[in-house]
Amino acid sequence: MSLTHAILGLLTITPMTGYELKTQAFDNTIKYFWQADQAQIYRTLSAMAEQGWVESTLEIQEDRPNRKVYHITEAGLEELRRWLHTEQPLPVHRDPFLVQMFFAGQLDSATVLNHIARQRAAHQALLEQYKQLPVPPLNDPDLDHSRLFWRLTLEMGITTEKTYLDWLDQCEAAVREMIEANAQNPSANPWLKDSKA
Template sequence: MSLAHAILGLLQQEERTGYDLKISCFDRCIAHLWPADQAQIYRTLDKLVEQGWVTCTVKIQHDRPNRKVYSLTEAGKAELIRWLQCPQPLPTIREPLLMQLFFAAQLPNEAIIQLLEQQLAAHIEKLTECEKIDLPALGDRCASREQMMQRLVLELAIRREQTYIDWLKTAINVIGDVDI
């Protein structure tokens, strides 16, 4: 998966500015799936325009800076459809905390527990953010197809965070019970 495909998918929903993509989409909607900073988004938009997958229209504003509004082209739609139909490889997961824990036998238990508790707090915060996302429940007949797809993804993100939280609590208890 690339940032480009995420942007194509978001522009398929509606035309947007780079700022709209950052604030309304990446920060509020899909940060739990694919984070991106503003510079990455603008660099990718420039590449998408060069590839002919996105067009950019400048909208003149008299009281504020002009806005560059991006929209999907037919070629961009075709690329998005192609990508949506491609199976994806399993992601390479890099977990710095797990590497620390793997080598942490030389640390006192209190130091290890402190690391785990910091991660626990971060995962609880992320779970809380995911749970705040307002999407219809699975099986809600009033929900659109798009909302159901988004809800399915959100459910996995919530379960992943809850699993990590449960594991961290177990690890804290195990290390707290070990006399070294």
């Protein structure tokens, strides 16, 4: 599975604790292409340590919990390199909102517009977060190999969110148009319910 390899890759950048992997790497940086649960990260780290792909050193701290800093081993590097050469399957799409929209013909228009607005806000927030990530732009002279790919994948996250927002706007427009069309149609149907407000 790719979580293992995402972690292996991250540990080539710098040794990290499970907590840092979660809060700095996954939640802030690469969540637009791989999301991971905290519990899953810790358990995967244990499994990887058993495999011999990572090792940890305990850092004793006084005022806060001890840190288990993981670093990648030679075997881990080898596994990462092997995996990096393999062809990857297509992404799995599972978007519950799109399921909802697919069947939104069964909802009144006001509810649909409300759903759209909420999703819009959530995606907008994501986009803002991605935009603030400190990765040099494509035309930056500091863009070395690694950073080039970080920027490219970040661009993907940003573009995806922009596309999503555009689509939500398109949906809203289409729904409003449909409301108009129905308002002029005397054989009014229940779809208009509440939506005149």
